[in-house]
Amino acid sequence: xxxKISRKxxxxxxxxxxxxxxxxxxxxxxxxxxxxxxxxxxGVVPSSVDVTKSIFSMITDSEFYPHVVRTLTEELxxxxxxxxxxxxxxxLFGTMPFLAKMMNPWVLYLAPSPKIIFLPILLLLFGVDMGxxxxxxxxxxxxxxxxxxxxxxxxxxxxxxxxxSNFNFSPAQxxxxxxxxxxxxxxxxxxxxxxxxxxxxxxLAEIKMSxxxxxxxxxxxxEFLEVDKMYAVLILTFIFAMVANGLMGRLSESxxx
Amino acid sequence: xxxxLIILLAALVLELAVQTNLISPFTVPAPSxxxxxxxxxxxxENLIGFFITTMFIIFVASLLSxxxxxxxxxxxxxxxxxxxxxxxxxxxxxxAPIVLLYPIFLVLFGRGELTIIVMSFLVGVTPIILNTYxxxxxxxPVYIKVATSFGMSDxxxxxxxxxPAALPSLFTGIRLSLIYTMINAVAIEFLxxxxxLGYLVGDLYDRYDIPGMYAAVAFVLIASILFFYAIDxxxxxxxxx
Numbered sequence: 001x002x003x004k005i006s007r008k009x010x011x012x013x014x015x016x017x018x019x020x021x022x023x024x025x026x027x028x029x030x031x032x033x034x035x036x037x038x039x040x041x042x043g044v045v046p047s048s049v050d051v052t053k054s055i056f057s058m059i060t061d062s063e064f065y066p067h068v069v070r071t072l073t074e075e076l077x078x079x080x081x082x083x084x085x086x087x088x089x090x091x092l093f094g095t096m097p098f099l100a101k102m103m104n105p106w107v108l109y110l111a112p113s114p115k116i117i118f119l120p121i122l123l124l125l126f127g128v129d130m131g132x133x134x135x136x137x138x139x140x141x142x143x144x145x146x147x148x149x150x151x152x153x154x155x156x157x158x159x160x161x162x163x164x165s166n167f168n169f170s171p172a173q174x175x176x177x178x179x180x181x182x183x184x185x186x187x188x189x190x191x192x193x194x195x196x197x198x199x200x201x202x203x204l205a206e207i208k209m210s211x212x213x214x215x216x217x218x219x220x221x222x223e224f225l226e227v228d229k230m231y232a233v234l235i236l237t238f239i240f241a242m243v244a245n246g247l248m249g250r251l252s253e254s255x256x257x
Numbered sequence: 258x259x260x261x262l263i264i265l266l267a268a269l270v271l272e273l274a275v276q277t278n279l280i281s282p283f284t285v286p287a288p289s290x291x292x293x294x295x296x297x298x299x300x301x302e303n304l305i306g307f308f309i310t311t312m313f314i315i316f317v318a319s320l321l322s323x324x325x326x327x328x329x330x331x332x333x334x335x336x337x338x339x340x341x342x343x344x345x346x347x348x349x350x351x352x353a354p355i356v357l358l359y360p361i362f363l364v365l366f367g368r369g370e371l372t373i374i375v376m377s378f379l380v381g382v383t384p385i386i387l388n389t390y391x392x393x394x395x396x397x398p399v400y401i402k403v404a405t406s407f408g409m410s411d412x413x414x415x416x417x418x419x420x421p422a423a424l425p426s427l428f429t430g431i432r433l434s435l436i437y438t439m440i441n442a443v444a445i446e447f448l449x450x451x452x453x454l455g456y457l458v459g460d461l462y463d464r465y466d467i468p469g470m471y472a473a474v475a476f477v478l479i480a481s482i483l484f485f486y487a488i489d490x491x492x493x494x495x496x497x498x
Contacts, residue, residue, distance in 0.1 A: 120462035
C-alpha cells in the first residue's frame, strides 16, 4: 500500500518537473525569438548568449566586487540595526501596554508606507554615501520585526510571567529567560521579510544616488545603454535575493521544530 | 489620541532645537516652517494634481491586477498540476525585487506613466494569483461534492460555493496587491522623476526646498496611512457580511 502511494507521488513529481522544464524552455525560446525578431530594439532584449557572456566576464572581473561589498555592507548594517531596534521596541511595547496602545496604530499604518520617500531626508541627515543607505535599510527592516515581536509578546502565556516574578527575576533575566525564547520564532520569521524589503530599498537608494554598489552599477549600465551588462547585474542580484530568501526560509523552518 | 499629543510634543521640542540652532535648519527645518509650506504646496506645487495622478496609477494597476490575476489563479486551481508546478515559483516572484527591473520597462514603454502602471501591475498581480489559487484550493472538497450532487451548474458552483468560501483569501490578496502597487508606484515615481507624489518629493529635494520637501514627505505618509486605514476598514466590513 505504502509503495503504491510513493510510486504515485514519484510519478506526479516527475510530471511537475517536466512542466517546469518545458515552461523554462518555452519562455527562453520566446525571449530569444523576440530578441532576434527585430520587433523591439535589439538593445533592450539582448540575446541570452550575450547576457551569459556578460555574467561570466563580470564575476571574473575584480572591479565588480567592491560594488558587491558596498551593497552587502550597507544592507547588513541597516538590517542589523533595524532588527535589533525592532526587537527592542517590540519588547518595550509588550511590557508597557499604555505605550503600546498609544503608539501601535502609528507603527501598524506606517509599516506598509513607501519607505523610499524618506530618502531625501536621510540624504540630508546622513550624507550621500553609505550612511543614508544604512539608515533607509534600517528603517525598512525595523517595522516587520517590531510588529512581529510585539505580537509575539502578546501571545506569551501570562503563567510564564507570573512564575518569573515569583522567582524574583530581574528585568534583564526576564528578557533573557522568558521573552526571547518565546519570541525567537516570530522574530526569525519576520527577519525574512525584513531582509527582502530592506535589500530592495537599499538597491533603490543606490540607484537614486550613489557612486558605488550594485544599484549604482545597474543605473550606470542603463545610462550607457550597455543593456547586456545591466541584465547581468540584475540576474546576479535576483539570484542573490532568492538564495538569501531561501536560506532565511530554511532558518525559520528549523527554528519551528 | 494621546499618540497625536506625543507627536505634537515632539514637534515642539524639535521647533525649540531648531530655533536655538541646536539642529541646523538646512538638514531639519523647523516644524513651523514646514507647516507654512503646506498651503504653498496646495497653491503653487499642484499637490492635488500629483495626488490624483498617483491615485489614478494605483487604481488602474490594481484593477488590472484583479481582472487578470483572479482568472489566472482560477486556472491554476482548475488545472491542478500546473498550480502545483508554479506555486513555488509564484512565491519566489512575489519576494523577488521586481521593482529593480524598471530600467528595462523604461526602454520598452517609454518615460511615462504607462511604465509606472505596468511595473505596479506586475508587482500587484502575483499576490492576487497566489491568494486566489490558495483560497480555492482550501475550499473543503465536501462542499464541491455536495454542490455537484445537487446538480449545480459550473456557474452556480462558482457563485454559490467557491467564491464565498475563498473570499477571505481573495481579500488578503487584494489588500497585499494594493499595498504593493502603492509602494511601487510612489517608489518608481520618485526614482524616474515622472508622475505624482513621488515625483514631487524628488523635485523639491532637487530644488533644495527643504521645508517644502518635508511637508511633501509628511503628506505622502499621511496619505498612505489613510489609504491603508481605508483598506482595513473595507476588509473588516466585508468580512462581517
